[in-house]
Amino acid sequence: MNKKFLAIVSSLFLANSVTTTLTASAQDAKDWKEVYPLEYYSVLAGMNDIDDLHDKNFGYSHGNMAINMQKSIANSKTKGLNATCFSCKTATFNAIYKKYGDKVFLGQPSPEYTGMLKPIDFWSCETCHEDMKNPKASVGAQIMSPKLFGKELFDKLPAKVAVCAQCHNNLAPWSDSRIITGMTALKENKTPYRYGWDPDSMIKATFEDALPTGVRFPTAKIYSSSPASHAKTDKELGIYLIANGNHADAELYMGGIHQKLNVGCADCHMPMLQDRMGNPYRSHNSSKSVLNSRASMEYCLTCHKNDEVKNVGDMVKFVKDAQGRLAERDKAVAEKLDETFPLLKTAIEAKKLSPEILDQARLNYAMAAYYKEYVYGNRGATPGKKVAHNPTYAQKYLDKACKLLEETQQMLKTN
Template sequence: MKNKGLIIALSVVVAAMVLGAVYTAFTINNRTLSEAARKINAQEIQDNYEKSEVWGKYYPKHWESFNEGSKYETKTKYGGNNKTDKLKVQPYLKILYKGTGYGEEFYEPRSHFYAVQDIGAINPIRTKTGGACLTCKATEVPRLIKTYGDAFYSKPFSEMYKQVKHPIGCSDCHDPKTNDLRISRPALIEAFERQGKDITKATKQEMRSLVCAQCHVTYYFQKDTKKTTFPWDNGLKADEVLAYFEKIKFTEWTHPESQTPMLKARHPDYELFQGSVHQSAGVACADCHMPYIKQGDSKISSHWFTSPVHTMEKSCTQCHREGTEQLKNMVYNIQDQHHEILDIAGNTNVKAINAIKQAAATPGANQKLIEEARQLHRQSQWMWDWVATANGMGFHNRQEAAMFLGKSIDLAHQAIQTAEKARGAAK
């Protein structure tokens, strides 16, 4: 009996060893075949790199997550994948943005998946800049910039729009040859160069934010060429960017009510994130917005690009030990407080516009003081706009957002007082 038991035990061990060897051989062979296949497949991707669906053939799990955002509306308390009319939600925007396309039509942006579709559907008054408006909307843009050079930015929007059809996708962030993260838009590279930095020296973790910084930043169009440019030469903070614009004497439009020479901020998400609690701890954009997920037997970085509110289990609880409900309540509490201050600052700037308008219409008002009031309004609305246009409703950096909103309110009150003083001089 003992010998029989020993024979059975040895048989089990041998069988396990054989199965293990077979599995190892199969795995190695399968991996070799997979790697060989990838080399062949890489050529197909290189030949069709603008078509994300081709990448999807060889990275099906990433492709499945990429398309997640197109399946259903994903609304959060202050954003989401549905088309929200911001002019209805925040009526004071009509006054603050008067004289621009944003004052006529302004919708909450949807996901990357809809980038080309949505920009083609907006009011033509919003696309008068030209090809520059497509800079971050389609995978064809890097090729078009290479083809036309800087002339791309000033070419008629309708002409350039006909040449794009693939929304933000794989090749915008990944090298078609190696699949490594890459910077495909020249504006970011040039901004680094002007600061004396070499973006090719960025670490992989830094790149997991920099690929986002190609587009999720503020920018302006140069007056003559309309070239998309990042105003970072003096730094990445609201007051540093303001100093840059003052130095080059740049004005985007003149407000029709106050006659103030205005500046326009555009979603400075990367800039506001710098110095935040999360960024200082080494967290990258992708850690929260593209968390690692399990799909079958694979672990991948989700390419859904959604609010972490939808993926808290993966995005937040890897570091935070509170439950998801408690974390969500914390997020919404931060955003609620931010939204309240944001509206106070916005409405205070409206009062500044009205005060300057009244002063300018008053016979004998002090013109020098009116000009001072306009300069204060230029600064106050810039500070507000910097925070208002950033995504995340203050969550990316609540302390810095609150600081600049506080500055905006203070400057707006100074503009009001100066305008009233200008009117008083007429009496």
């Protein structure tokens, strides 16, 4: 049998102390799967994880990110991918930015950028660790892009959250030219978080930054919907959505109970496990739901254990109940959006109300949809799924959406 294969298999049953026995050449070659086999292979375990069967990107995870990104590059043929498409998924982006500068944020596909990428570059160790000889002490946001555009927020995020927030944020409208080219944002110092990262602050910056030329959504208004927003649009009637409230995981986390308790993404999504010898290591399979991890639920019990929540089964039920309550509130917003749209459409077509009232009604409708999408999470999520990120604020923004839609309905009915 192949000796190298035997060595790798044997290493799977060793703890991280294996690092001290490796030769300098292994360190220099950065063959990190041999240095940290348990962590490395736990990443690959996520290749088969599925959190949501309704996700059109069925099977997408951190573990198979390289496969999906390489497919995207192949499908883009000779044009290549827009650099901002992978500006949060690989530390190699830093080398791309160093070579090409701010122009990578112009939103123009380039075969040169994609030619610098290999499958092994996507979600590699260096994406999250600055020093792989001392990974525990060098966790954090290593990719240039989120730090360029999100300094106000990233300066406040603990390292164990910033590392995940590199991708799980709502910076995309500025960095991939939906509203304003990233190059323009950097040149004019238009940072998305200058007013804050709550929905209202993000909306304010979005409308201020929208430019009339050279972008996909020059007025910051979009006329396509998503499962997260639920809302309908009508370009002829000027009923729009705001680009966009999607994927605001890091933003929603801020100010919540878990942030105040210094509980970060890795604590729940990358729990401590033991190998067969009883040696501890941190799981790097962060793709699956924490509800599918006994270790994650046991970690949650360190704070949540009480007379009603006594064990892992109780903890799972506790989380699912909270998800269900938030899902019900999400459904209530969806129903209000469904009720409001025909009223808004009828009022616009009737032309009996003043342009000012109709403009306010359009904005209210779009803002409510934004709140819903902000709480919902990314497009592959399910309603209520991310309640643990910030239960209080999640309920608050959905309540705010309902109230705004109720006021809008009253305004349209009484004028």
